[in-house]
Amino acid sequence: MKLFSRILSVLVLPLLIIGSTNYLIDPDYTLRKNYLQKAALALANGKLLSGPINANGRLLKKEWIEQLQKSPEVLILGSSRTMGVSKNLFNGKQIFNASVTNCTFQDMYAFVDLMGKKTNTVPKKIIICCDQWLLGNSFTEKRWLYNRKNFINLLKKSGNISPSAFPRKWELQKEWIKELFSVRYFIRSIKLLGKPEKFEIRNTVVEGKAMLLPDGSRILPSQIANPNPKIAEEKAKNYFYASSDEVFTRLDPAQCQLFENLIGYLQEKNCKITLFIPPYHPLTWQLMHNSESHSGIFEANDYLLNIAERNKICVIGATNPSVLNLSPADFYDGVHLKTEALFRLFSVTR
Numbered sequence: 001m002k003l004f005s006r007i008l009s010v011l012v013l014p015l016l017i018i019g020s021t022n023y024l025i026d027p028d029y030t031l032r033k034n035y036l037q038k039a040a041l042a043l044a045n046g047k048l049l050s051g052p053i054n055a056n057g058r059l060l061k062k063e064w065i066e067q068l069q070k071s072p073e074v075l076i077l078g079s080s081r082t083m084g085v086s087k088n089l090f091n092g093k094q095i096f097n098a099s100v101t102n103c104t105f106q107d108m109y110a111f112v113d114l115m116g117k118k119t120n121t122v123p124k125k126i127i128i129c130c131d132q133w134l135l136g137n138s139f140t141e142k143r144w145l146y147n148r149k150n151f152i153n154l155l156k157k158s159g160n161i162s163p164s165a166f167p168r169k170w171e172l173q174k175e176w177i178k179e180l181f182s183v184r185y186f187i188r189s190i191k192l193l194g195k196p197e198k199f200e201i202r203n204t205v206v207e208g209k210a211m212l213l214p215d216g217s218r219i220l221p222s223q224i225a226n227p228n229p230k231i232a233e234e235k236a237k238n239y240f241y242a243s244s245d246e247v248f249t250r251l252d253p254a255q256c257q258l259f260e261n262l263i264g265y266l267q268e269k270n271c272k273i274t275l276f277i278p279p280y281h282p283l284t285w286q287l288m289h290n291s292e293s294h295s296g297i298f299e300a301n302d303y304l305l306n307i308a309e310r311n312k313i314c315v316i317g318a319t320n321p322s323v324l325n326l327s328p329a330d331f332y333d334g335v336h337l338k339t340e341a342l343f344r345l346f347s348v349t350r
Helices: 002-025 034-044 058-067 105-119 141-160 170-180 183-191 227-242 255-270 282-289 292-310 339-349
Strands: 048-050 073-077 095-097 125-129 199-200 272-279 314-317
Touching: 002 170, 002 183, 002 255, 034 048, 034 058, 058 105, 058 141, 073 105, 105 141, 105 255, 125 255, 141 170, 141 255, 227 282, 255 272, 255 292, 272 292, 282 292, 292 314, 314 339
Parallel strands: 073 095, 073 125, 125 272, 272 314
Antiparallel strands: 048 199
16 A cells, blocks of 8 residues: 555656646647637637737637638638738738648648638639648658548548558647646746736737737737847757758658649649748758758759649749848748748739
Protein backbone atom coordinates (compact mmCIF):
# COMPACT_ATOMS: atom_id res chain seq x y z
CA MET A 1 0.00 0.00 0.00
CA LYS A 2 2.85 2.35 0.85
CA LEU A 3 4.54 1.52 -2.46
CA PHE A 4 1.33 2.30 -4.35
CA SER A 5 1.01 5.63 -2.51
CA ARG A 6 4.56 6.52 -3.40
CA ILE A 7 3.99 5.70 -7.07
CA LEU A 8 0.81 7.76 -6.99
CA SER A 9 2.52 10.76 -5.44
CA VAL A 10 5.65 10.60 -7.60
CA LEU A 11 4.05 9.90 -10.98
CA VAL A 12 0.29 10.29 -11.11
CA LEU A 13 -0.28 13.42 -9.02
CA PRO A 14 2.25 15.59 -10.89
CA LEU A 15 0.72 14.51 -14.20
CA LEU A 16 -2.75 15.28 -12.86
CA ILE A 17 -1.66 18.75 -11.75
CA ILE A 18 0.11 19.50 -15.04
CA GLY A 19 -2.75 18.17 -17.19
CA SER A 20 -5.55 19.92 -15.32
CA THR A 21 -3.65 23.23 -15.19
CA ASN A 22 -2.85 23.13 -18.89
CA TYR A 23 -6.42 22.26 -19.83
CA LEU A 24 -8.09 24.86 -17.63
CA ILE A 25 -5.79 27.78 -18.51
CA ASP A 26 -4.89 26.74 -22.08
CA PRO A 27 -3.24 30.10 -22.94
CA ASP A 28 -2.73 29.26 -26.63
CA TYR A 29 -6.17 27.69 -27.19
CA THR A 30 -4.64 24.39 -28.27
CA LEU A 31 -6.52 22.07 -25.91
CA ARG A 32 -10.06 23.45 -25.63
CA LYS A 33 -12.29 24.22 -28.60
CA ASN A 34 -15.43 25.56 -26.88
CA TYR A 35 -14.89 29.09 -28.26
CA LEU A 36 -14.98 28.06 -31.92
CA GLN A 37 -18.68 27.93 -32.77
CA LYS A 38 -19.57 31.27 -31.21
CA ALA A 39 -16.57 33.00 -32.79
CA ALA A 40 -17.27 31.53 -36.25
CA LEU A 41 -20.94 32.53 -36.12
CA ALA A 42 -20.05 36.11 -35.20
CA LEU A 43 -17.50 36.37 -38.03
CA ALA A 44 -19.92 34.89 -40.57
CA ASN A 45 -22.43 37.55 -39.51
CA GLY A 46 -20.04 40.43 -40.20
CA LYS A 47 -18.45 40.91 -36.79
CA LEU A 48 -14.72 41.14 -36.07
CA LEU A 49 -12.73 39.05 -33.64
CA SER A 50 -9.74 40.13 -31.55
CA GLY A 51 -7.57 37.68 -29.71
CA PRO A 52 -4.48 35.46 -29.86
CA ILE A 53 -2.54 35.44 -33.11
CA ASN A 54 -1.91 31.70 -33.41
CA ALA A 55 -5.12 30.03 -32.26
CA ASN A 56 -6.53 26.96 -33.99
CA GLY A 57 -7.29 28.53 -37.35
CA ARG A 58 -8.13 25.25 -39.06
CA LEU A 59 -11.10 24.38 -36.88
CA LEU A 60 -12.20 28.00 -36.67
CA LYS A 61 -12.25 28.37 -40.45
CA LYS A 62 -14.03 25.06 -40.86
CA GLU A 63 -16.81 26.28 -38.54
CA TRP A 64 -16.69 29.66 -40.27
CA ILE A 65 -17.21 28.20 -43.76
CA GLU A 66 -20.14 26.17 -42.49
CA GLN A 67 -21.75 29.40 -41.20
CA LEU A 68 -21.19 31.51 -44.34
CA GLN A 69 -24.28 33.29 -45.62
CA LYS A 70 -23.06 33.72 -49.23
CA SER A 71 -20.79 31.76 -51.53
CA PRO A 72 -17.55 33.73 -52.09
CA GLU A 73 -16.48 34.69 -55.59
CA VAL A 74 -12.81 34.46 -54.59
CA LEU A 75 -11.21 31.86 -52.31
CA ILE A 76 -7.68 32.32 -50.93
CA LEU A 77 -5.75 29.22 -49.91
CA GLY A 78 -2.48 29.83 -48.15
CA SER A 79 -0.41 30.31 -45.03
CA SER A 80 0.24 33.25 -42.71
CA ARG A 81 1.96 34.86 -45.72
CA THR A 82 -1.46 35.50 -47.32
CA MET A 83 -3.53 36.15 -44.21
CA GLY A 84 -3.33 39.88 -44.88
CA VAL A 85 -5.04 39.63 -48.28
CA SER A 86 -8.44 41.26 -47.82
CA LYS A 87 -11.53 42.18 -49.83
CA ASN A 88 -10.07 45.66 -50.39
CA LEU A 89 -8.09 44.15 -53.28
CA PHE A 90 -11.07 42.77 -55.16
CA ASN A 91 -13.32 45.70 -56.06
CA GLY A 92 -16.27 44.73 -53.91
CA LYS A 93 -16.24 41.02 -54.77
CA GLN A 94 -17.24 38.55 -52.08
CA ILE A 95 -14.06 36.83 -50.89
CA PHE A 96 -13.09 34.32 -48.24
CA ASN A 97 -9.51 34.08 -47.05
CA ALA A 98 -9.03 30.51 -45.83
CA SER A 99 -5.32 31.00 -45.05
CA VAL A 100 -4.05 29.34 -41.86
CA THR A 101 -0.69 29.27 -40.12
CA ASN A 102 1.65 26.65 -41.65
CA CYS A 103 -0.89 25.73 -44.32
CA THR A 104 -0.36 22.39 -46.08
CA PHE A 105 -1.69 21.04 -49.37
CA GLN A 106 -3.94 18.84 -47.24
CA ASP A 107 -5.45 21.96 -45.66
CA MET A 108 -6.15 23.35 -49.12
CA TYR A 109 -7.90 20.15 -50.19
CA ALA A 110 -9.99 20.24 -47.01
CA PHE A 111 -11.11 23.85 -47.44
CA VAL A 112 -12.06 23.30 -51.09
CA ASP A 113 -14.11 20.28 -50.02
CA LEU A 114 -15.78 22.22 -47.20
CA MET A 115 -16.61 25.09 -49.53
CA GLY A 116 -18.05 22.70 -52.10
CA LYS A 117 -20.28 21.03 -49.52
CA LYS A 118 -21.48 24.37 -48.18
CA THR A 119 -22.26 26.03 -51.51
CA ASN A 120 -22.53 23.04 -53.90
CA THR A 121 -19.89 24.68 -56.04
CA VAL A 122 -16.26 25.80 -56.02
CA PRO A 123 -15.48 29.54 -56.18
CA LYS A 124 -14.64 30.57 -59.72
CA LYS A 125 -11.45 32.37 -58.72
CA ILE A 126 -8.95 30.71 -56.38
CA ILE A 127 -5.61 32.10 -55.23
CA ILE A 128 -3.09 29.51 -54.07
CA CYS A 129 -0.09 30.54 -52.01
CA CYS A 130 2.50 27.81 -52.53
CA ASP A 131 5.11 28.15 -49.80
CA GLN A 132 8.35 26.74 -51.16
CA TRP A 133 8.76 24.33 -48.25
CA LEU A 134 5.54 22.54 -49.21
CA LEU A 135 7.42 20.91 -52.07
CA GLY A 136 10.22 19.51 -49.92
CA ASN A 137 10.39 16.76 -47.32
CA SER A 138 11.33 18.80 -44.23
CA PHE A 139 7.94 20.34 -43.47
CA THR A 140 6.12 18.20 -40.89
CA GLU A 141 2.95 20.13 -39.97
CA LYS A 142 0.25 17.76 -38.66
CA ARG A 143 -2.59 20.08 -37.73
CA TRP A 144 -4.23 19.49 -41.11
CA LEU A 145 -5.42 16.24 -39.50
CA TYR A 146 -8.16 18.23 -37.74
CA ASN A 147 -9.91 18.25 -41.12
CA ARG A 148 -8.60 14.90 -42.39
CA LYS A 149 -12.04 13.65 -43.45
CA ASN A 150 -12.53 16.59 -45.79
CA PHE A 151 -9.03 16.19 -47.19
CA ILE A 152 -9.67 12.51 -47.96
CA ASN A 153 -13.02 13.34 -49.58
CA LEU A 154 -11.37 15.61 -52.14
CA LEU A 155 -8.29 13.42 -52.47
CA LYS A 156 -10.48 10.59 -53.79
CA LYS A 157 -12.03 12.92 -56.39
CA SER A 158 -8.83 14.50 -57.60
CA GLY A 159 -6.63 11.58 -58.59
CA ASN A 160 -5.35 8.12 -57.76
CA ILE A 161 -3.37 8.86 -54.56
CA SER A 162 -4.30 6.33 -51.88
CA PRO A 163 -5.58 7.68 -48.53
CA SER A 164 -3.43 5.03 -46.85
CA ALA A 165 -0.38 7.12 -47.74
CA PHE A 166 -1.40 9.66 -45.09
CA PRO A 167 -1.42 9.43 -41.27
CA ARG A 168 -4.60 8.79 -39.33
CA LYS A 169 -6.12 11.37 -37.01
CA TRP A 170 -4.61 9.49 -34.06
CA GLU A 171 -1.30 11.18 -34.89
CA LEU A 172 -2.87 14.51 -33.99
CA GLN A 173 -4.53 13.11 -30.90
CA LYS A 174 -1.11 12.00 -29.70
CA GLU A 175 0.12 15.56 -30.14
CA TRP A 176 -2.87 16.78 -28.10
CA ILE A 177 -1.99 14.38 -25.26
CA LYS A 178 1.65 15.48 -25.35
CA GLU A 179 0.56 19.12 -25.10
CA LEU A 180 -1.84 18.30 -22.26
CA PHE A 181 1.01 16.94 -20.15
CA SER A 182 3.72 19.23 -21.48
CA VAL A 183 5.94 20.82 -18.82
CA ARG A 184 6.73 23.64 -21.27
CA TYR A 185 3.03 24.40 -21.68
CA PHE A 186 2.54 24.09 -17.92
CA ILE A 187 5.19 26.78 -17.29
CA ARG A 188 3.56 29.00 -19.92
CA SER A 189 0.14 28.41 -18.34
CA ILE A 190 1.42 29.42 -14.90
CA LYS A 191 3.11 32.53 -16.28
CA LEU A 192 -0.12 33.60 -17.97
CA LEU A 193 -2.44 32.61 -15.12
CA GLY A 194 -5.28 35.12 -15.02
CA LYS A 195 -4.02 37.09 -18.00
CA PRO A 196 -4.15 34.98 -21.19
CA GLU A 197 -5.48 36.98 -24.11
CA LYS A 198 -9.13 36.21 -24.71
CA PHE A 199 -11.17 36.20 -27.89
CA GLU A 200 -13.56 39.11 -28.04
CA ILE A 201 -16.26 39.83 -30.62
CA ARG A 202 -15.90 43.41 -31.90
CA ASN A 203 -17.75 45.84 -34.15
CA THR A 204 -14.65 47.76 -35.28
CA VAL A 205 -10.90 47.34 -35.48
CA VAL A 206 -9.12 47.77 -32.14
CA GLU A 207 -5.63 49.30 -32.22
CA GLY A 208 -2.89 47.08 -30.84
CA LYS A 209 -4.87 43.87 -31.26
CA ALA A 210 -4.63 41.01 -33.72
CA MET A 211 -7.96 41.06 -35.54
CA LEU A 212 -9.81 38.58 -37.72
CA LEU A 213 -12.09 40.27 -40.25
CA PRO A 214 -15.36 38.96 -41.75
CA ASP A 215 -13.65 38.14 -45.07
CA GLY A 216 -11.22 35.75 -43.34
CA SER A 217 -8.22 38.08 -43.45
CA ARG A 218 -6.13 39.16 -40.47
CA ILE A 219 -4.73 42.44 -39.16
CA LEU A 220 -1.66 42.33 -36.92
CA PRO A 221 -0.72 44.80 -34.18
CA SER A 222 1.63 47.54 -35.36
CA GLN A 223 4.47 46.35 -33.12
CA ILE A 224 4.54 43.09 -35.10
CA ALA A 225 3.60 44.32 -38.58
CA ASN A 226 5.80 47.45 -38.53
CA PRO A 227 8.85 46.77 -36.36
CA ASN A 228 12.04 48.78 -36.18
CA PRO A 229 14.10 47.97 -39.35
CA LYS A 230 16.94 46.55 -37.25
CA ILE A 231 14.53 44.21 -35.47
CA ALA A 232 13.08 43.07 -38.80
CA GLU A 233 16.58 42.41 -40.15
CA GLU A 234 17.51 40.45 -37.04
CA LYS A 235 14.35 38.36 -37.43
CA ALA A 236 15.20 37.74 -41.07
CA LYS A 237 18.67 36.46 -40.15
CA ASN A 238 17.38 34.37 -37.24
CA TYR A 239 14.74 32.81 -39.48
CA PHE A 240 17.43 31.31 -41.70
CA TYR A 241 19.19 29.68 -38.77
CA ALA A 242 16.05 28.61 -36.90
CA SER A 243 13.83 27.22 -39.66
CA SER A 244 14.40 23.66 -40.85
CA ASP A 245 11.45 23.73 -43.27
CA GLU A 246 13.58 25.00 -46.14
CA VAL A 247 16.41 22.55 -45.62
CA PHE A 248 15.99 20.23 -48.60
CA THR A 249 17.86 19.73 -51.87
CA ARG A 250 15.29 17.89 -54.00
CA LEU A 251 11.57 18.19 -54.54
CA ASP A 252 9.40 15.53 -52.96
CA PRO A 253 7.48 13.67 -55.74
CA ALA A 254 4.53 12.95 -53.43
CA GLN A 255 4.15 16.62 -52.54
CA CYS A 256 4.39 17.63 -56.19
CA GLN A 257 1.69 15.11 -57.06
CA LEU A 258 -0.61 16.49 -54.36
CA PHE A 259 -0.15 19.98 -55.75
CA GLU A 260 -0.66 18.97 -59.38
CA ASN A 261 -3.77 16.94 -58.58
CA LEU A 262 -5.29 19.93 -56.77
CA ILE A 263 -4.56 22.17 -59.77
CA GLY A 264 -6.08 19.59 -62.11
CA TYR A 265 -9.23 19.22 -60.03
CA LEU A 266 -9.81 22.97 -59.81
CA GLN A 267 -9.30 23.46 -63.53
CA GLU A 268 -11.79 20.69 -64.23
CA LYS A 269 -14.26 22.77 -62.20
CA ASN A 270 -13.46 25.76 -64.45
CA CYS A 271 -11.75 27.70 -61.67
CA LYS A 272 -9.48 30.56 -62.61
CA ILE A 273 -6.32 29.94 -60.57
CA THR A 274 -3.75 32.51 -59.54
CA LEU A 275 -0.52 31.11 -58.11
CA PHE A 276 1.33 33.19 -55.52
CA ILE A 277 5.03 32.43 -55.02
CA PRO A 278 5.83 34.23 -51.75
CA PRO A 279 9.15 36.11 -51.56
CA TYR A 280 11.74 36.02 -48.80
CA HIS A 281 13.35 38.97 -47.04
CA PRO A 282 16.46 39.96 -49.09
CA LEU A 283 18.80 38.91 -46.27
CA THR A 284 17.04 35.56 -45.77
CA TRP A 285 17.07 34.96 -49.52
CA GLN A 286 20.81 35.72 -49.74
CA LEU A 287 21.64 33.35 -46.87
CA MET A 288 19.58 30.58 -48.49
CA HIS A 289 21.07 31.27 -51.90
CA ASN A 290 24.55 30.76 -50.45
CA SER A 291 23.56 27.50 -48.72
CA GLU A 292 23.76 24.20 -50.62
CA SER A 293 21.35 22.59 -48.15
CA HIS A 294 18.63 25.06 -49.18
CA SER A 295 18.89 24.49 -52.93
CA GLY A 296 15.45 22.85 -53.00
CA ILE A 297 13.86 26.26 -52.40
CA PHE A 298 15.11 27.52 -55.76
CA GLU A 299 14.21 24.28 -57.51
CA ALA A 300 10.69 24.76 -56.11
CA ASN A 301 10.50 28.23 -57.66
CA ASP A 302 11.43 26.87 -61.11
CA TYR A 303 9.00 23.97 -60.75
CA LEU A 304 6.11 26.30 -59.88
CA LEU A 305 6.82 28.52 -62.88
CA ASN A 306 6.89 25.43 -65.10
CA ILE A 307 3.56 24.17 -63.74
CA ALA A 308 2.02 27.60 -64.19
CA GLU A 309 3.21 27.86 -67.80
CA ARG A 310 2.04 24.35 -68.63
CA ASN A 311 -1.42 24.98 -67.16
CA LYS A 312 -1.72 28.62 -68.28
CA ILE A 313 -1.97 29.87 -64.71
CA CYS A 314 -1.36 33.49 -63.73
CA VAL A 315 1.64 33.90 -61.40
CA ILE A 316 2.33 36.69 -58.94
CA GLY A 317 5.34 36.87 -56.65
CA ALA A 318 8.73 35.15 -56.78
CA THR A 319 11.15 33.58 -54.34
CA ASN A 320 13.77 36.24 -55.12
CA PRO A 321 12.59 39.62 -53.74
CA SER A 322 14.77 41.62 -56.13
CA VAL A 323 12.74 40.30 -59.08
CA LEU A 324 9.75 42.06 -57.50
CA ASN A 325 11.67 45.26 -56.61
CA LEU A 326 11.18 44.52 -52.92
CA SER A 327 13.52 45.92 -50.28
CA PRO A 328 14.12 44.98 -46.62
CA ALA A 329 11.67 47.73 -45.69
CA ASP A 330 8.86 45.70 -47.29
CA PHE A 331 9.19 42.84 -44.76
CA TYR A 332 8.55 42.56 -41.05
CA ASP A 333 10.55 39.31 -40.71
CA GLY A 334 12.19 36.69 -42.93
CA VAL A 335 9.08 35.52 -44.77
CA HIS A 336 6.22 37.99 -44.21
CA LEU A 337 5.50 41.07 -46.27
CA LYS A 338 4.09 44.22 -44.75
CA THR A 339 0.50 44.97 -45.75
CA GLU A 340 1.40 47.71 -48.22
CA ALA A 341 3.89 45.49 -50.09
CA LEU A 342 1.48 42.55 -50.09
CA PHE A 343 -1.21 44.76 -51.56
CA ARG A 344 1.15 46.00 -54.29
CA LEU A 345 1.81 42.45 -55.44
CA PHE A 346 -1.82 41.39 -55.27
CA SER A 347 -3.14 44.47 -57.06
CA VAL A 348 -2.72 42.54 -60.34
CA THR A 349 -5.51 40.16 -59.29
CA ARG A 350 -8.21 42.84 -59.43
